[in-house]
Amino acid sequence: MESSKPHALLLPSPGVGHLVRHLELGNRLVAYHNFYVTLFVVFESHLSAGESQLIQSAKAQKLIDIVELPPVDISGKVEPDAQFFTKQAAITREIQPSLRSAISNLTLSPTALIIDLFATPALDVADEFHILKFVFYPSAWPLSLRLYLPILDKEIRGQYVDQKEPLKIPGCMSIQPEDAGSPMLDRTKHEYHVFLQRGSEMRMSDGILLNTWEDLDSMTLKALREDESFGSVPIYAVGPFVRPVEPSASRSNLLDWLDEQPSESVIYISFGSVGFLSAQQITELAFGLELSQQRFIWVLRPPSKKKNMPVKRHVLGDKGNDALDYLPDGFLTRTQGLGLVVTQWAPQVDILSHPSTGGFLSHCGWNSTLESILNGVPLLAWPLYAEQSMNAILLSEKLGVAVSPKVAPTRGVVGREEIEMLVRKVMGDQEEGKALRARVMELKVSGEKALIEGGSSFNAMSQFAKQCEIKLLRN
Missing domain, CATH: 3.40.50.2000 (Glycogen Phosphorylase B;)
Known part of the structure; x- marks a missing residue:
């Protein structure tokens, strides 16, 4: 069924932190930017107490639709000691059949799929349904490393941690390789190649939403938008989104x-x-x-x-x-x-x-x-x-x-x-x-000012909404 409003699909990775970000993003899209929102809940075997509490609270608010995808078993897909990025990529691959089925069964036609930073394999699903595809990433500086990594991978030989000089990324502070995260510590491991591939996939999206705001890291945001080294993907700083304080029947x-x-x-x-x-x-x-x-x-x-x-x-x-x-x-x-x-x-x-x-x-x-x-x-x-x-x-x-x-x-x-x-x-x-x-x-x-009407994040979200509205009209 067609709608006069854009319909955003949200796909967070398992975990309370990812769920919080996407729920708050979805709530703002509905409350301030005239969207329909459906959030897909992904979990390996069962929801944690924190995840269950968040979902129940979201259902009670009735701002967004919640669709729980069946749990997946990746035990035969990755080694028992596989690292985090490898496991998350396997989860995203395994949920794709149920994600396709869930999208096909939606009453309202979707306009855009917004995925978590670990769920980039699902961008292919957006292409299959001919809808816009976005990545929702936490912060600007780590994103710059992810997008620039394909260039570092070609320019630097040997292990990053053996380099005498820090890693230089346009528009950012230089960084010691050991501070860049565990996937960067050993280029021979599968985890590094998954990390590298995710950055390349993000470059192919229709835009990246960031849970930050202009004043927090303006130099890096400027470089992400203007330096060709990061590709030409649009950058929207739409945060900060955090879990709100909610009244509770049982006070701690x-x-x-x-x-x-x-x-x-x-x-x-x-x-x-x-x-x-x-x-x-x-x-x-x-x-x-x-x-x-x-x-x-x-x-x-x-x-x-x-x-x-x-x-x-x-x-x-x-x-x-x-x-x-x-x-x-x-x-x-x-x-x-x-x-x-x-x-x-x-x-x-x-x-x-x-x-x-x-x-x-x-x-x-x-x-x-x-x-x-x-x-x-x-x-x-x-x-x-x-x-x-x-x-x-x-x-x-x-x-x-x-x-x-x-x-x-x-x-x-x-x-x-x-x-x-x-x-x-x-x-x-x-x-x-x-x-x-x-x-x-x-x-x-x-x-706080960034989120109110006229603030930098409110304006960035409006620009994102406009991109979705244009897509809706063209359909």
């Missing part, structure tokens, strides 16, 4: 505890749903917090035997899966009243938006980064995998809203004395702490 006791603390006195510590520390690093972090005498909420997970294992490669430490067993003897007693250690899920957005929260020790995933900035909370950058090192460099060296350890956590253990010093910098009243808070408040206001 963490928020009750925060209510009793002074303003901006608590540092929140979380490494995301798939970020893990070594047992040694947990010990050092615990002692560092204790030495700082700073109030804290720490979301603690059992450690990995290996340093900072990447996504879905977690191996428990020697003491099993009780995270509290890895804390130093007497830590909980000595810090009683000073902080809370949480071993289950924590309401991150609610914590970051609370007036008592004054800092965030974060893995620098892009969703967490935006949640921190939009709540005016400076960061202690602690990257673990993927593009997080690039995000940490951007936050500390360019934007001035974060502090970082001297040695990146991906390369060694950060000691307790340095952790104490960094926590005090973020949370203290010295000049550096004041500058961090002032700068993050500037970016908070800037991000």
Whole structure:
């Protein structure tokens, strides 16, 4: 059936972070730009508690249609120890038959397919249905690396990590190869070739939407649009999209505890749903917090035997899966009243938006980064995998809203004395702490303004909508 409105199909990869971005994008397309939106939910075997909660909330709002695709089994398609990009590519390939069937059964004819950064094999499906195809990517600097990688692949011989000079990308800060993400560490592995192929596929899309805004990284956005090295794909900076604070029937006791603390006195510590520390690093972090005498909420997970294992490669430490067993003897007693250690899920957005929260020790995933900035909370950058090192460099060296350890956590253990010093910098009243808070408040206001009518992101979304409307009229 034809419609007078554009109909956007959203295809996020499995995971809460990807789902959050796409749901907020879909909600804005409906509420502000006169779209119909259908979101396809993809999962390997079952939905996590976080994913289920998001989907139920979206269904209750009734702004967008939710279509759950059947789970896929990739066990016979990839090796058991396959890396993240390889697994995600396999999932996207395996869901294509059910995706085609679901699109064919839609009541309204689609105008555009917007896929996650890991789902580029699905761009072929958009071609089969003769609809526009877009990629929804988190941030600008990592995108520039992905789009420029085909050129680096031809220009540089041997391993990137063996190069004496940093990688130079037009319009961007230079980057050390070891900060470019795990797929770049070994060019002989399949994971690197999947990473390379995804960048080439993105160049063939009708546009790339970014969950950022002009003021946050204007230099890189300008280069992406104007430098021929990145191809000619249109770039739309339409963010920032984060999970909103929602009223809940059951209020977390963490928020009750925060209510009793002074303003901006608590540092929140979380490494995301798939970020893990070594047992040694947990010990050092615990002692560092204790030495700082700073109030804290720490979301603690059992450690990995290996340093900072990447996504879905977690191996428990020697003491099993009780995270509290890895804390130093007497830590909980000595810090009683000073902080809370949480071993289950924590309401991150609610914590970051609370007036008592004054800092965030974060893995620098892009969703967490935006949640921190939009709540005016400076960061202690602690990257673990993927593009997080690039995000940490951007936050500390360019934007001035974060502090970082001297040695990146991906390369060694950060000691307790340095952790104490960094926590005090973020949370203290010295000049550096004041500058961090002032700068993050500037970016908070800037991000909010970008989304309102007349703001840069609102205008970019309107340009994207116009492209879809032209396609609709031509059909």
